[in-house]
Amino acid sequence: MVVISPSSRWNWIPSNIWVGTGRMTQEQVVFPLAPVYKRKGIIFHQAKAVAIHPEGTQADERPQVEIVFTEKGREGETRRLAYDYLINATGPRLNFDATPGLGPDEGGHSLSVCTAAEPRKVIEAARAGKHQRLVIGTGNGTCTCQGAAFEYAFNVDFELREAGVRDRCEVVYLTNEAELGDFGVGGMRFRQEGYQTTS
Ligand SMILES: Cc1cc2nc3c(=O)[nH]c(=O)nc-3n(C[C@H](O)[C@H](O)[C@H](O)COP(=O)(O)OP(=O)(O)OC[C@H]3O[C@@H](n4cnc5c(N)ncnc54)[C@H](O)[C@@H]3O)c2cc1C
Numbered sequence: 048m049v050v051i052s053p054s055s056r057w058n059w060i061p062s063n064i065w066v067g068t069g070r071m072t073q074e075q076v077v078f079p080l081a082p083v084y085k086r087k088g089i090i091f092h093q094a095k096a097v098a099i100h101p102e103g104t105q106a107d108e109r110p111q112v113e114i115v116f117t118e119k120g121r122e123g124e125t126r127r128l129a130y131d132y133l134i135n136a137t138g139p140r141l142n143f144d145a146t147p148g149l150g151p152d153e154g155g156h157s158l159s160v161c162t163a164a165e166p167r168k169v170i171e172a173a174r175a176g177k178h179q180r181l182v183i184g185t186g187n188g189t190c191t192c193q194g195a196a197f198e199y200a201f202n203v204d205f206e207l208r209e210a211g212v213r214d215r216c217e218v219v220y221l222t223n224e225a226e227l228g229d230f231g232v233g234g235m236r237f238r239q240e241g242y243q244t245t246s
Contacts, residue, residue, distance in 0.1 A: 049128060050084055053095035053117045058163055064199045066163045068206045073163045093118035094126070099133065146186040157182075160195050173212035184221030185231075193222060193230045194246075 058077045065071040084091035098113040109129040116124040141161055143150030149157055173179050183200045185193050200220050207213040228234055228246040235246040 049090045049092065049130075050080075051092045051094050051096055051112070051114055051128075052080060053093065055079055055081065055093050055118070060161065061195075063160045063163050064195060064202055067158070067160055067199060068202045070202075070206075076163050092116065092126075093121075096135075096137070099135070100127075101133075143186070149186050160199055169216065170207070170210045170212055173207070173215040174210070176215070178215055178217070179212075180217045180219065182219045182221055184219075185223060193224055196220075196222070197230070 056077050057080050062071055062076040066073055066076055081091055081093075092114060094114040094116040096112050097115050100111045100113070103109050103111060104127075107127070107129065110131075110133065111127045111129050112133060113125065113127050116122060116126070141150075141159060143152070143159075151158055169179050169181060181203060183196055183203060185196050197220075200218065204213070204218055207216045207218070224231065226234070230246055237244045237246075
């Protein structure tokens with residue numbers, strides 16, 4: 048078994064909502080991959096897949112995936128790996144460009160909980176008497192992880208109350224859901240101990 052991933056470290060994404068409010072540190076939600084795979088006898092290549100040849104090539108008829116190493120010291124090195132079974136699980140690509148001005152790069156207007164971003168100095172500023180407005184939400188309408196934004200909004204509210212600065216902070220929840228609780232997936236239902244709760 049071979050795993051290919053461009054990053055040497057892995058981020059347990061659901062816990063980023065705690066990093067963003069300072070309850071957990073980046074170190075607690077990000078860890079190196081190589082030791083984990085080594086322990087399990089799985090070959091790990093720090094590389095990115097750039098092409099799939101399911102019908103092989105002229106030189107080799109076996110199905111292959113083409114990879115480019117990102118590992119320090121091997122950057123740019125390429126290799127073709129023949130496979131019997133291929134699992135392509137490259138996840139979503141953050142598309143900040145779909146909403147002008149969104150994202151950490153263009154002027155640094157917003158941070159994303161999809162990466163383990165450290166908290167901003169909101170609480171200190173509020174303590175110093177400065178009114179703060181926090182906008183929490185999702186970007187483009189095709190984004191479907193509203194659940195995380197919702198969780199994060201409640202975490203932020205809790206932290207601001209704990210810090211005694213809630214009255215100086217305006218929290219705005221910005222949503223593109225058709226209805227509140229739609230979450231981009233037509234709503235959710237949770238059953239627990241005979242009760243049903245809807246999102
Ligand atoms: C803040 C937050 C909280 C969440 N909370 C929950 C929750 O409580 N419960 C829940 O079920 N879900 C939750 N989710 C959703 C969940 O995190 C995602 O659905 C899940 O991480 C998707 O997993 P994935 O493996 O498809 O993609 P990813 O986790 O994005 O993994 C894709 C991997 O592919 C690698 N990759 C990308 N391109 C290449 C390439 N060319 N070659 C090789 N590798 C590549 C990436 O580096 C990455 O390691 C949350 C999401 C967020 C943002």
